[in-house]
Amino acid sequence: MTRSLSTTQPVRPGVVQQGISLLAYNTFRFHYQAEYFALAETLESLKELLAWANHQQLEVTIIGGGSNLLISADIRGLVIINQLSGIKSRELGNNRVSLTVAAGENWHHVVEHAVNQGWFGIENLALIPGTTGAAPVQNIGAYGVEVKDAIARVQVIDRISGDVYWVLAVDCGFAYRDSHFKGKWKDKYCITSVEFSLKKRSDFVLSYGGLANQITGDLSLLNVFRAVCKIRSEKLPDPNELANSGSFFKNPIVDPAKHDELKAAFPNLVSFPFGDDYKLAAGWLIDQAGWKGKKYQGVGVYEKQALVLVNYSEESAQALLALEAKIKASVFERYGVELEREPVQLPLLTTNPIDHGESIS
Known part of the structure; x- marks a missing residue:
């Protein structure tokens, strides 16, 4: 666990800008502005930004890929774009592997990475836009699979204290397109990383949305992934x-x-x-x-x-x-x-x- 945010008066971080358009940070491309704006590329920079905003008594809004977002007015306070990066894995035994992904990583690229490694569990969630940190918030799902089924735990930073710690998946309040991160925790925590528990042997879910009928060639992880990508590309813009x-x-x-x-x-x-x-x-x-x-x-x-x-x-x-x-x-x-x-x-x-x-x- 990290130490709490400093009680000394923080200096405004140099990355903070004023009056920045959010058009490029929401996939509806609505042209609203952030009163203050910053990119957070490391955990330390995120902590620094939160400390400054807290001292200035500014509201904080954290955005990932902006793909599950409807911005409907200018946003007061500080808007932080979560661009934390990094992917690492470790063997768990019993044909399972742990995949830990920073919140700012592109979700589809994470799915593609898992498929290329031969790891099962999130292939049905291919081509869902957005970042990895946004996936638990919404408990994204597609073709009979929800991301909660593969999450082991979620790393968060307390927006006020700056403490960083892990929350077990069972405690995250996951439900259909919902979680505590979307509800009672939305102003308390920011997700910084997600740890997934994936399988090294096949355990396909193919019964939903006619997915099984769209698979060409042998029943393999790669072909299931390709089928999901094909269906989504044909149906969704x-x-x-x-x-x-x-x-x-x-x-x-x-x-x-x-x-x-x-x-x-x-x-x-x-x-x-x-x-x-x-x-x-x-x-x-x-x-x-x-x-x-x-x-x-x-x-x-x-x-x-x-x-x-x-x-x-x-x-x-x-x-x-x-x-x-x-x-x-x-x-x-x-x-x-x-x-x-x-x-x-x-x-x-x-x-x-x-x-x-x-x-x-």
Whole structure:
């Protein structure tokens, strides 16, 4: 454990800038500004930035790849871009290996690295945009696998004291697209590293989303990885080419009674068992409600996957928030199901976006 942040008055770090645009740091490419801004490339620089912000009584916002983020206004205080880097591994025995990854490492590159080493457990999570430090926050998941299934522990820094320590995965409050890092710990800790426990022998999960049918050639780790990449590339837009944050809505969870009601009314309903309940395919609900491919001002619903909202030309989030509200109201009116957003909104707005009645095309 490291020592607490110094109580002496810290000098403003030289890396801190003022009035910096965040357009390049969010994949929706909205053009909002940070009051103060800095890149943190080492643990020591991160501690120094936190110490300065604490002394100045500034709010601190930490961003990774900005791919699960909806910035909707200028951000007060200090915005830190987490660029901590480094990957190391060690043998655990029993055909398992520990992979420890710094929070700023690109997530897809980590998956690719594991696959190239012949380590199983995260191959279904290929091509999910963002950094490794963001993966536990959202408990990212795809094709029947959630990242919590492979996490052993998470290293954090206390934003106030500067103490750095490990939190076991079992204590992180992981749930469907959720964790304590997204909830009660979001203003307490910053993730600095993640340790994964991966397998050295095959243990594929292929039953979800038709993944098994997309594998060409022998059933191998590399071919499963390639199949996931192919499916995602065909269905989801590259944020570097079309601004988006990936899946915009969570798949709703309903109880058996509600599921039976919906199945009776909509026989083609797409759903999956989820414990004692059922998970509905949000993309199907939105598509059937008529939203796939629709455009609203300079934003819209992606033509190949209704779960994805895209930004064609807007510099602000107002149109996207209005479109989100329209989609949620439409789905609730048709199915009686509430949709919930996946991306984290910064800063959290307490008022609804103004709807000027512009047409949907």
